[in-house]
Amino acid sequence: MSVDHPPTPGSALWVLAHPRHDSLNGHLFRAGVEALARDHEVVTSDLYAQGFDPVLDAQDLGDAADRPGNLAVQAGEAYLSGRTAPEVRAEHEKLARAELLVLQFPLWWYGTPAILKGWLDRVLTDSFAYDDELDPVHGTPRRYGDGGLTRRRALLIVTVGEDERTLGPRGVSGDLDSLLFPLTHGALWYVGIEALDLHVIHDADSLGAAGVIREKRRLRSRLEGLGTEPSRPFRRLRDGDYPSDLRALDPDLLPGRTDLDIHRAGSAQPRTRSA
Known part of the structure; x- marks a missing residue:
């Protein structure tokens, strides 16, 4: 069963994953939602404030809860039969309308907070966000790049405690784009959502009052320009860059390269960054 959820133009969903209302993330969240609401219809999911349960378990599986099987497939069956948990169904409704998805979170142990990972686990549901049906033309x-949530873009706002050098291409902590590849490619692009360049707040633990004001201003400026900002889509399966087994990039494309940027659409040379 093919899934498709046409977004509503001008609609946005802002998902926040931080437990403290008066934190830097809280200040950025309020400033950002206010700024985005000037030209978008914005709905929010403040996961901690909502008490969102991040654990995919029996509540997500409907009648299949007591039998063995693939959990993702069983959650999809529950969705198709109208047995999705109410809090997940509410997130489905928000996401189905949104043309822009904003995910805001602090980097914890070089990934998302567990509550946001659980949001992805439960909300990007089989048969809602993607399915197993083959494209009739491409097979x-x-x-x-061809899931149920195409025609959407995502902005990731990430606060990190390290500087650009430490959390950079040659930094001891690794490159942030690569660290978040499982999110931008493995989750968002998997269901068809194109990610914009990351919006990163470095040295977030040491920002004083002036720094918070500066970062709020920088975020507002970024949001004002989103309408003309290009996304950075990955390669789509349907375009034939991956052989028929769909396991690896065609060996004739960018031979010898193994960096994650080879999966970017139009990738030719390693991307360089300005300081």
Whole structure:
């Protein structure tokens, strides 16, 4: 069963994953939602404030809860039969309308907070966000650029405690784009959502009052320009860059390269960053 959820133009969903209302993230959240609401219809999901349960378990599986099987497939069956948990159904409704998805979170142990990972686990549901039906023209499954949530873009706002050098291409902590590849490619692009360049707040633990004001101003400026900002889509399965087994990039494309940027659409040379 093919899934498709046409977004409502001008609609946005802002998802916040931080437990403290008066934190830097809290200040950025309020400033950002206010700024985005000037030209978008914005709905929010403040996951901690909502008490969102991040654990995918029996509540997500409907009648299949007591039998063995693939959990993702069983959650999809529950969705199709109208047995999705109410809090997940509410997130589905928000996401189905949104043309822009904003995910805001602090970097914890070089990934998202568990509550946001659980949001992805439960909300990007089989048969809602993607399915196994093959594209009739290309013969590929509706994943990696062709899921149920195409025609959407995502902005990731990430606060980190380290500086740009430490959390950079040669930094001891690794490159942030690569660290978040499982999110931008493995989750968002999997269901068809194109990610914009990351919006990163470095040295977030040491910002004083002036720094908070500066970062709020920088975020507002970024949001004002989103309408003309290009996304950085990955390669789609349907375009034939991956052989028929869909396991690896065609060996004739960018031979010898193994960096994650090879999966970017139009990738030719390693991307360089300005300081």
